[in-house]
Amino acid sequence: xxxxxxxxxxxxxxxxxxxxxxxxxxxxxxxxxxxxxxxxxxxxxxxxxxxxxxxxxxxxxxxxxxxxxxxxxxxxxxxxxxxxxxxxxxxxxxxxxxxxxxxxxxxxxxxxxxxxxxxxxxxxxxxxxxxxxxxxxxxxxxxxxxxxxxxxxxxxxxxxxxxxxxxxxxxxxxxxxxxxxxxxxxxxxxxxxxxxxxxxxxxxxxxxxxxxxxxxxxxxxxxxxxxxxxxxxxxxxxxxxxxxxxxxxxxxxxxxxxxxxxxxxxxxxxxxxxxxxxxxxxxxxxxxxxxxxxxxxxxxxxxxxxxxxxxxxxxxxxxxxxxxxxxxxxxxxxxxxxxxxxxxxxxxxxxxxxxxxxxxxxxxxxxxxxxxxxxxxxxxxxxxxxxxxxxxxxxxxxxxxxxxxxxxxxxxxxxxxxxxxxxxxxxxxxxxxxxxxxx
Numbered sequence: 425x426x427x428x429x430x431x432x433x434x435x436x437x438x439x440x441x442x443x444x445x446x447x448x449x450x451x452x453x454x455x456x457x458x459x460x461x462x463x464x465x466x467x468x469x470x471x472x473x474x475x476x477x478x479x480x481x482x483x484x485x486x487x488x489x490x491x492x493x494x495x496x497x498x499x500x501x502x503x504x505x506x507x508x509x510x511x512x513x514x515x516x517x518x519x520x521x522x523x524x525x526x527x528x529x530x531x532x533x534x535x536x537x538x539x540x541x542x543x544x545x546x547x548x549x550x551x552x553x554x555x556x557x558x559x560x561x562x563x564x565x566x567x568x569x570x571x572x573x574x575x576x577x578x579x580x581x582x583x584x585x586x587x588x589x590x591x592x593x594x595x596x597x598x599x600x601x602x603x604x605x606x607x608x609x610x611x612x613x614x615x616x617x618x619x620x621x622x623x624x625x626x627x628x629x630x631x632x633x634x635x636x637x638x639x640x641x642x643x644x645x646x647x648x649x650x651x652x653x654x655x656x657x658x659x660x661x662x663x664x665x666x667x668x669x670x671x672x673x674x675x676x677x678x679x680x681x682x683x684x685x686x687x688x689x690x691x692x693x694x695x696x697x698x699x700x701x702x703x704x705x706x707x708x709x710x711x712x713x714x715x716x717x718x719x720x721x722x723x724x725x726x727x728x729x730x731x732x733x734x735x736x737x738x739x740x741x742x743x744x745x746x747x748x749x750x751x752x753x754x755x756x757x758x759x760x761x762x763x764x765x766x767x768x769x770x771x772x773x774x775x776x777x778x779x780x781x782x783x784x785x786x787x788x789x790x791x792x793x794x795x796x797x798x799x800x801x802x803x804x805x806x807x808x809x810x811x812x813x814x815x816x817x818x819x820x821x822x823x824x825x826x827x828x829x830x831x832x833x834x835x836x837x838x839x840x841x842x843x844x845x846x847x848x849x850x851x852x853x854x855x856x857x858x859x860x861x862x863x
Contacts, residue, residue, distance in 0.1 A: 458631030473640035491608020521548035630661025688857025695747035699816030715739025779839030
């Protein structure tokens with residue numbers, strides 16, 4: 425029997441032994457009368473409850489008021505039902521609870537953490553409920569947060585990496601809501617008024633546009649009570665309009681933006697992957713080999729180890745509600761941009777044409793499976809996994825079938841998926857840095 429075959433067989437056995445005992449929690453779910461879908465995972469151990477409200481109220485819903493989704497979420501905990509921002513912060517701090525908001529292109533989320541002690545949870549949950557249900561959008565705080573946002577937008581000009589990403593999204597998503605910065609632009613934010621946020625809240629913070637995920641040391645009956653207390657009184661409303669389909673960007677282009685720095689940020693990307701894409705696992709395992717596994721990835725070996733062109737180089741797929749980007753990135757010295765971009769393209773082209781080796785596939789699966797348990801080893805991580813599942817409308821047994829889906833991926837499937845989905849002629853390259861002489 426050939427040595428290569430024996431090593432592959434041995435690796436597969438080790439993968440099985442290392443993952444067969446992982447306990448995957450089940451996701452319980454129900455729906456409230458106002459349309460809020462609730463998902464619950466009880467855990468044992470630490471007396472902690474993590475919760476997250478997920479709304480289809482990301483920046484893709486901004487319309488012509490770019491930045492209003494992010495501003496709305498940023499104002500929620502700045503004043504509610506007569507409580508000032510300071511009072512809200514103190515009330516949470518006094519019981520050791522945490523509350524935060526964030527906005528992406530697809531979603532706005534409110535994240536909560538508290539001890540499950542009856543007295544502590546009652547107080548912290550009441551604050552959470554007040555912030556979510558009765559925000560005031562105080563005039564003084566609106567002005568302050570708006571000015572803070574404008575300052576943040578100004579500071580974007582000082583970050584070459586941020587500039588590169590913004591230029592990339594603007595190019596690959598031309599004419600689509602994903603093209604716009606999540607925070608908006610200087611001009612758009614200046615044109616947002618307090619009444620805009622009140623209207624956005626009224627339209628989007630409703631039952632049918634919302635998910636609630638609870639993970640922690642409480643019973644099902646307690647979770648039902650908490651869910652009703654938090655979101656049961658919200659109006660049903662309607663689900664936000666679907667995000668438009670991403671159109672084909674056509675032929676790829678190269679964009680350079682001058683920036684006074686010694687290094688150039690380089691991104692190479694195209695829209696490729698949606699949530700629940702049938703090619704997801706083949707592309708995921710393939711990318712793990714290509715540029716998603718750190719120092720063992722092909723890109724790092726070719727760009728850093730063989731040529732010394734960059735300290736870090738990577739690639740990833742970012743699935744979104746509509747096609748999210750497949751992105752390769754690196755930083756290199758200004759005078760090495762041409763050489764680095766050539767090496768990056770050649771590495772990708774070679775992977776698309778020939779696919780991975782059998783040994784690479786086995787090693788990648790072993791690495792992915794070995795890290796699976798680490799994705800579930802805390803309340804917060806488990807919450808993140810469950811939110812990802814339910815927000816993308818993936819099957820609730822996604823975690824149960826994750827390892828078998830990884831194991832089922834073949835070398836041929838990876839090669840086929842990359843050849844069909846990653847079209848280099850349509851990929852956009854963006855560089856931000858100081859052009860070398862002669863370029």
